[in-house]
Amino acid sequence: MIRVDILSKRYGRVPVLGPVHFRIAPGETVALLGPSGIGKSTILRILAGIDTDFEGCVSRPEHMAIVFQEPTLLPWRSALRNLTLANAGLSEAAAREALARVGLKGRGEAFPGQLSLGQQRRLALARAFAGRPELLIMDEPFVSLDAKTAETMIALTETLIAETRPATLFVTHARAEAERLADRILELRGEPATLSPHLVQTEGYD
Numbered sequence: 062m063i064r065v066d067i068l069s070k071r072y073g074r075v076p077v078l079g080p081v082h083f084r085i086a087p088g089e090t091v092a093l094l095g096p097s098g099i100g101k102s103t104i105l106r107i108l109a110g111i112d113t114d115f116e117g118c119v120s121r122p123e124h125m126a127i128v129f130q131e132p133t134l135l136p137w138r139s140a141l142r143n144l145t146l147a148n149a150g151l152s153e154a155a156a157r158e159a160l161a162r163v164g165l166k167g168r169g170e171a172f173p174g175q176l177s178l179g180q181q182r183r184l185a186l187a188r189a190f191a192g193r194p195e196l197l198i199m200d201e202p203f204v205s206l207d208a209k210t211a212e213t214m215i216a217l218t219e220t221l222i223a224e225t226r227p228a229t230l231f232v233t234h235a236r237a238e239a240e241r242l243a244d245r246i247l248e249l250r251g252e253p254a255t256l257s258p259h260l261v262q263t264e265g266y267d
């Protein structure tokens with residue numbers, strides 16, 4: 062069980078988050094929804110352990126993967142090496158299989174700069190799922206894509222989540238996207254931001 066218990070988060074003197082408490086069960090997909098600037102990415106960074114400067118505590122599994130808005134690939138490494146370097150113990154055969162799963166069969170030797178942006182995003186997804194993480198964190202992975210590419214990516218993510226079943230927290234502005242992918246939606250509101258009470262399901266979570 063992943064536990065996030067944030068009492069408060071400030072940047073300097075500015076309070077950004079008030080009390081934010083939620084749990085994510087193994088295999089559950091949770092969407093974090095809210096307007097721009099409310100603190101969604103801040104919560105992801107706290108959950109990922111990238112930001113430790115907050116009041117509260119977080120408990121998460123060690124084995125996690127993060128998909129950022131931009132693909133954040135190593136430009137001087139091949140697609141294959143991007144997968145094996147990020148996932149210790151991943152065999153070359155398994156990495157090739159992971160590339161094939163996202164439609165990049167035969168592109169293992171290509172460098173990120175030789176792939177289109179849509180292909181780079183698919184490579185970033187393959188990298189995240191190939192290691193079979195217990196926790197998957199995604200920060201607006203479908204933003205600023207054309208409608209067709211976004212649809213392909215969402216469908217692919219749905220399939221990979223169904224196959225791999227990590228506990229997933231993903232950030233989005235788009236309610237339709239949240240409703241489609243998530244088992245549960247958490248919505249941030251207010252200043253400093255807290256979770257909108259009527260949307261938070263606590264039953265069954267201690």
Ligand SMILES: Nc1ncnc2c1ncn2[C@@H]1O[C@H](COP(=O)(O)OP(=O)(O)OP(=O)(O)O)[C@@H](O)[C@H]1O
Pocket residue numbers: 072077095096097098099100101102103104
């Ligand atoms: N490193 C930082 N220093 C100071 N303020 C910051 C920092 N990072 C974020 N903020 C501020 O904290 C607030 C929350 O930012 P955050 O990026 O978490 O919002 P968000 O909901 O993810 O926004 P968006 O949907 O636009 O990505 C914003 O007002 C932002 O300006």
